[in-house]
Amino acid sequence: MTELREPAAGPTGGGPGATAPVIPPTAAPDAPDTTSWGGRHAHDPTVARDDDGVYWCFSTDARYDGPVRAGVQVRRSTDLVTWELTGWALPGVPPAAAAWASAEGLWAPEVVRSPDGGWRMYYSASSFGSRRSAIGLATAPHPAGPWTDAGLVVSSRHHEPPEGTGHPNAIDAAVVDDDDAQWLVYGSFFGGIHALPLDPVTGLVAERAAASAAPGALTDHPGVLLARRSPAVDNGAVEGAFVLPRPGGGWALLVSYDSLASSYHVRAAVADAVTGPYRDRTGRLMTDTDAAPWSVGVPVLSGHRHDGGPGVLAPGHGSVLTEDLPDGGRRQTFVHHVRDADAPARHRLQVRRLVWTHDGWPLVSPQPWAGAARETDDEDAWPSDPAVLDGRWESWEPGADPTHVRTTTTGVLEPRDEVRSHGRGRFGWRAPDGAEVSAVVHPGWDAVRGRATLVLTALDATGRVVLATRVDEGA
Template sequence: MTDLDARADLDTAAWGAKHVHDPTIVRDDDGTYWLFSTDARSDGPVRGGVQIRRSSDLVTWEFHGWAFDGVPAPAAAWSGAHGLWAPDVVRVPTPAGPEWRMYYSASTFGSRRSAIGLAVAPHPAGPWADRGVVVASEHHEPPEGLTQPNAIDANLVTEPDGTQWLVYGSFFGGIHVLPVDPATGLVPDAPAPGTLHTAPGTLLARRARTADNGAVEGAFVLPRPGGGWALVVSYDSLASSYHVRAAVGDAVTGPFRDRAGRTMSDDGPDVDPWSIGVPILAGHRHAGGPGVLAPGHASVLTETVPTASGPLERHLLVHHVRDADAPTEHRLQVRRLVWTHDGWPLVSPQPWAGAAREDDDQACWPTDPAVLEGTWESLAPGAAPTRVQDGVVGELSPRSGVRALGEGRFTWTADDGATVSAVVHPGWDAVRGRATLCLGALDDAGRVTLATRLP
């Protein structure tokens, strides 16, 4: 079932990071990065089987082929899918040695008759062997269909003690989580395909249908520094108003709450569905640069990297974007994910520029409050998350009581009395082609500012 050679009828040599949708990245022992993504193209028919690319620097990508020669038979038989969506790839230890596992989604647009399958390989390049359907869902019309999960968008989460969970779901039924047997990668005692809707697991997030039909999908759960977990999800239409929100919780099974303490599963009639979750990334345009439309379906690459201060953990948000001036064009984007002093995830306003232009040594990140002075180009992802927002040039908002907490972390009081937690780190201004400082800030009302220091 493996076909890793680019076919002659597709000119994949020039694809690079183009045609990437719903991406995830892993790193092999030799330092090579492997990118897996949905079977999607903006310039022609889809060839099914999960796209694979490789890179040495997370900036330049080479198309490597497909994991499968089409959709594996069990998933195709249940879903009728002609392509695979949103692969999640992880490395797990087994008695026979490390094994790579891929959870892929098989479905069709507008249907919730879907399946999440599992495949395994000795190496990210393959060969990938299918192990069949892990969980499946049936399509139900309203009202029942509005509460049942859709078995797509898998994310495998492993706790420090080895306990594993499958986070999954999309749109109406919301995001759910099920236990996974680490030995097999399967859901223990899973019902037959088509009956999962009677036992979907624990609900993590759901929105009221009044907001783009309740769109919430592409969930990714990762550990917070100091304990607990962060949930990253995408809201709204993937073609236009897609954007990324976050929440935190004490357990993988939730509840996950935003900065104001609201649960991500609160979809009651009196709840504003636009108010839930902390918007951390949305469409934007830096002055003089291209417009970024509908960023979303994010995963997080976590890796230990060497620095002058010793090995440190680096987190990179991996997601797709569309070109604001050509909305059908979609491609990969990677950007640094940072944590405030109290464990909230924020992302860089600038895309990742490669190790030679980035500085992972947090001991060298700014500690003097004076770095907050001067001129910045700021974005507010939550101000208008469904449109492409232009950067605003000026000074950061008035503040008092600035405290430096070390390693780029700061707090202060804004002019409206809100407490702000911020991270300032070195970055690369992609529009102006220069080293700079980047800032992510979150106040206790859940408002986020992303800013780039200007000359």
């Protein structure tokens, strides 16, 4: 999260060595009444699952209807659908972060397991429009806390380099495990997205841990560049990066483009290594700053409005929750925020299933996650008969015009030649224009009509994506 405009409360203490219990919503004098919040006010979310199967969501200090309480919002859920705000991870902005960045709140937390079985939270500290920023680290024995601040990991200075180059803005952390190595993927707007090696034992930047240098110091080596946009386009808006392994090998990068309050949307690219180079479906590099503003990256999610449903504005800043299921399967969900198209200041948490095409591209469901009771995780039960592609579908294209909320259209899918079933919901075919299409069809839940149905996500060789919900009774 780079430039959130909501007001924020000032720093309230905490810091290295301090024990920070999870604070019930009514425990602090500046704590608002959160009993009705649920998933509202969640921005830049990440979700972790504890050993008991409980989900914990951590998000930016943001609120659209009143003053903000600083310290990272914490929510709890047992189904990824219904959420309860349980408090804040920290009592405020830790002193080192406040002193360096003049931050009045904490942004875009990333929560991961540490080698000792505990938990690490990488939080961001900055202010609107500035790259004088820092990523800090806090630790806890459990996602519920208590969280103890451990100081800064990496920081950046505000400067105006030519053509958007220079040190990246030190916010928006994402941690990536690659065999015995670990990486900090970070950056936003200014300077693009970079990856720095971490020391898995300490959780600090590896070069500083090895050299016993002061953690959090400025570095002349910001890491490997993964993605960058031309500064002529909304100040080079690319942020909220998340890197995850692809089935069968390699890596996928998910990033958010454009203004977080209006045209925010999510794009994807893939690479053979964590450090890239990342390319989209047509082979264009995610570092290509000369390309047309919205031509680089596969658009997987953007603002939209289903027939009869609420308008979803500016979806983005996502993370991926990967769960190993009791039956030996795996579930992946894309956790992100959205805004209300009819009231753009209002933001909330949303979760969608993430799926992979047969040739290894990440796509997301057109419908929000409805809970395990309404969803089907057993991919062996997903359709394999191409006949499921027939019928009437309500569809939209996230890349057709990401600067506006897309309205859906209802009808049959485009004509298909040589449809091939790859099993487990995966299909491929040739479109009328000759482009090869990779698609995933799986059971889902129509949130507007309130019924079980089939949903489809499809990507063609030109980078065009279609998201669709089957709306006839044949589903």
